Amino acid sequence: AEKLLEVRNLTTGFLTDKGLVKATDRISLNIEKGKTLCLVGESGSGKSVTSLSIMRLIDYANGMILEGSINFKGEDLAAKKQEELKDIRGNKISMIFQDPMSALNPVFTVGDQIAESLSLHQNKNKKEAWDEAVELLRMVGIPSPEIRAKQYPNQLSGGMCQRVVIAIALAAKPELLIADEPTTALDVTVQAQILELLQDLKEKLGTSILLITHDMGVAAEMADHIAVMYAGAIVEQGTVEEIFTNPSHPYTTGLLQSIPGIEGDRGGELYTIKGTIPALGNLPKGCRFNPRCPHAMDKCRQVEPGDLQIGSEHFTKCWLYEDQAKAAAHGKGENT
Ligand code: SF4
Numbered sequence: 001a002e003k004l005l006e007v008r009n010l011t012t013g014f015l016t017d018k019g020l021v022k023a024t025d026r027i028s029l030n031i032e033k034g035k036t037l038c039l040v041g042e043s044g045s046g047k048s049v050t051s052l053s054i055m056r057l058i059d060y061a062n063g064m065i066l067e068g069s070i071n072f073k074g075e076d077l078a079a080k081k082q083e084e085l086k087d088i089r090g091n092k093i094s095m096i097f098q099d100p101m102s103a104l105n106p107v108f109t110v111g112d113q114i115a116e117s118l119s120l121h122q123n124k125n126k127k128e129a130w131d132e133a134v135e136l137l138r139m140v141g142i143p144s145p146e147i148r149a150k151q152y153p154n155q156l157s158g159g160m161c162q163r164v165v166i167a168i169a170l171a172a173k174p175e176l177l178i179a180d181e182p183t184t185a186l187d188v189t190v191q192a193q194i195l196e197l198l199q200d201l202k203e204k205l206g207t208s209i210l211l212i213t214h215d216m217g218v219a220a221e222m223a224d225h226i227a228v229m230y231a232g233a234i235v236e237q238g239t240v241e242e243i244f245t246n247p248s249h250p251y252t253t254g255l256l257q258s259i260p261g262i263e264g265d266r267g268g269e270l271y272t273i274k275g276t277i278p279a280l281g282n283l284p285k286g287c288r289f290n291p292r293c294p295h296a297m298d299k300c301r302q303v304e305p306g307d308l309q310i311g312s313e314h315f316t317k318c319w320l321y322e323d324q325a326k327a328a329a330h331g332k333g334e335n336t
């Protein structure tokens with residue numbers, strides 16, 4: 001499959017009063033054309049920092065990219081100057097966030113806000129932009145779009161506002177849509193509708209999606225590929241099938257056991273992973289998950305595991321899979 005985005009060893013640091021803290025540590029991931037990558041993990045694991053780093057929006061917040069490359073269609077975004085990124089940001093790559101209200105301007109009608117995005121990116125006159133704004137509202141599933149276009153954000157429900165935000169993002173015809181917990185602020189039935197909308201748009205428009213979520217259930221429904229993040233690192237990644245049918249990392253299996261309906265028989269009680277994410281400035285020695293891991297061995301407390309390949313697209317950072325990875329590498333060697 002054709003790669004749209006290829007991130008290699010991306011390390012983002014923040015200057016704090018305790019010195020330089022790495023919020024992401026050598027992140028590598030790929031997003032293919034027309035596919036969805038879900039970045040999953042608990043809050044504080046570095047998911048949002050990863051997406052902001054890809055957009056190079058971290059530079060404003062005391063943060064900096066310390067290492068790595070962000071290859072988007074053959075160009076390294078990590079090496080570009082801020083003014084060179086204008087053409088990419090909001091145009092080839094659009095972003096939507098958790099809270100739709102904060103993304104909308106309360107003093108303009110939603111139609112005007114979409115039309116403005118259209119005239120910004122596509123050089124349309126006022127009438128054309130307005131008509132297309134109405135069409136976009138229709139496309140994102142807003143009923144009576146001609147009427148709704150003339151309304152202000154506070155006249156629309158939260159779910160409708162998120163649809164408007166998605167319409168604004170789509171006005172630029174982006175090749176990559178980054179959605180950071182886009183449904184977390186919405187109630188459950190609306191969440192499902194927004195996810196369905198994103199899925200539809202991906203299929204219709206061929207847009208690639210980087211979807212950030214703490215919810216493995218959402219990832220199961222939406223993802224083609226999954227990357228599991230823990231304490232600033234991607235600890236496991238693979239296709240959705242590999243992660244759900246053959247999960248390897250003890251952190252991933254812990255996340256899977258906390259989805260309602262999976263591993264049933266718990267009398268309605270959800271499994272939760274014991275302990276908390278370590279402070280990023282104070283990671284344990286060895287595997288960063290070792291203080292919480294039920295399988296930790298001596299080696300885990302001494303040496304950090306690298307990416308071990310255990311399937312065609314399946315990687316894990318866990319010493320339990322050392323032999324399996326060696327066997328897989330050996331098997332590959334014999335075939336070539
Ligand atoms: Fe657990 Fe060790 Fe694997 Fe880390 S490397 S997840 S501590 S078994």
Ligand code: MG
Binds near residue numbers: 043
């Ligand atoms: Mg976040």
